[in-house]
Amino acid sequence: MPDLLPILPKADCLVEPFVGGASVFLNTEYRRYILGDINPDLINLYRQIARWPDVVIDYARYLFKAYGDKDGYQWVRDDFNDRAHDILSSRNVFENGPDTGKIVRAAQFLYLNRHGYNGVVRYNQQGGYNVPFGRHKTPPYFPEEQIRLFSEKANDTKAIFVCCDFQSTLKIMIGSDAVIYCDPPYLPASDTANFTQYHTAPFGIKEHRQLAAALLDINRLTGSPVILSNSDTPATREIYHSFNFQEISVNRSVSANAITRGAASEVIGILKVATSTGICE
Template identity: 60%
Template sequence: MIRSMLKWPGGKSRVIPELLPHLPKADCLVEPFVGGASVFLNTDYRRYILADINPDLIRLYREAKNNPDLLISITRLLFEKGNCKEEYLRNRKLFNSADSKILASVRRAALFLYLNRHGYNGVVRYNQKGNYNIPFGKHKSNPYFPEKEIRCFAEKANDTKALFLCCSFHNTIEIITGADAVIYCDPPYLPASETANFTQYHTEPFTERHHRQLATELLAVNRKHGTPIVISNSDTEITREIYHDFRLHEISVQRSVSTDASNRQKAKEIIGVLNICEGCGRAGGGCCPDCGPAARLRKRHCRTGRGSVHNGISGNAR
């Protein structure tokens, strides 16, 4: 297992063995919610388009790809004297200050990695003003310095010529132009309970409305281009209703965020694979006889026991 340079609650490192069998072969993997980049690091596509709405995250990945030695050098200095509350708050204040906007890109990327590794449980969160507001993590020993992970990331990003985009999921999905890509979406999860609400999308909540928009746009790009689509999310009633066009596979994952480390129980999650017609690769869009009205009529006749409709249709309707 290749690890992320970041601590990332909700990252996919724990479920890679369950996820990989559901990711189809293609030339390019597109991730509108790249997060900790564990899927990128543990798959073997020739090309990658990796996007996120968080500019600090994308800046870090670009610097890790283009300037790994300098990023490692600057970040190491921050780690060497930064494992105390006073130093953490000083660096967080610098990161949030107006002056930080004129810092060299690699310096700000190093600060982001430092804050992520020294803050509470690796949570990444901003207030509505765009300020990073995670408290100090109170580590008993110095946090792990991810030099090996940065170098591994840089090597793969350069070998695959990975493209890192800072944009919303809407804009990322719009760039898809053909079926030689696979879209994998791991959006902020729908909360499984009132106390498990980790649904932030940079500075704003990622709401049920956003999930419905995402599901609609994913169906639209599949029907237009035949692009295979896989999603991950929490296993809740509303998740199953929103993503009802997907074939859902249940998995259990150890929680990584809790105030009580001894009480981090397994959570139910789902991996969803978009149901498609075997004839045209579309999600029931009427793009070929197999997924058109006649095929649906055939399914209705079969369900009512009236026999099949003999109309020259081959294949299965999905």
């Protein structure tokens, strides 16, 4: 984050097609935000926190207190998976109040993320959440203050949370005074580090090429600068060859593989405003 923030250009709106943990949203001061992700559970969590922070806090706090061990985690995960389709496809008939099903799912998702193995979010091909229980020296921290701050900022900026692929998120861009920041699944640094599942679908070389083409198109169409984060690999530099790269070293704390955690080489790519000839400045 310290390397990224000075690079992000000033603008009215920040567009993030891969919002993930929303750390950029929380650490920047744009007037408007369009935040997208293909994971419906993540977007549901953000939407419920934005509108009903107190209700989410109440449900989540109960889960943290009552289901702190491995058996409790397994029960919450099974219930989360059993009710997935019904909850996320439901419609709230009480428009002026919270949808209990979606509130419960948001609280469960937060609980699973905090209690699961090393903070990983992972699903099988059938859409079932399959992260095992994590080993914690102390009980996971309940982020009540962070929930309230997130809700306050989401409402102050009228943040738009959309559940869709990156192509659709880019099409939602409102006006031209916007910056696009993309933090897609990272290209593996080696054949043994191929951890590029994005929700229930793979995100590999093909998808990265599609993203690179889409970012070039939107840059030429709107003139919006584009910033990209990814691993520093030959494939990254080849696929995103139109970007100017800045190398950084980061400490990766979330990974499914203990070998890949720790210091890692990454790049921040910068695609500035396109010129009339189509060549970026």
